[in-house]
Amino acid sequence: TGRGLPEYFSDDFAFTDPQVSIVGFEEYCRGVRRLFGQDESSCELVCCSVTASDAITVLWRNSGRVNIGSFRIELKPYLVTT
Secondary structure, eight states: OOOOOGGGSOTTOEEEOSSOEEESHHHHHHHHHHHBOTTTOEEEEEEEEEEETTEEEEEEEEEEEEEETTEEEEEEEEEEEO
16 A cells, blocks of 8 residues: 555645645655555555546555554455545
């Protein structure tokens, strides 16, 4: 998790959720790498669809461990859409 090919993303890439707002694909990848335990976490592509002339929607299955401060929290598999 936190690895990707920037050529597949817009130069204007932005990520926002209730806790964080990030501009830039490389910055997003660095944040994801810090958040998820790299040896214990995985991200699986479940489904990918063109949903508009300028958009692709992806369904992912994530699982593993997140690092929040000194806490290490195990995550059961869950689905997320981007």
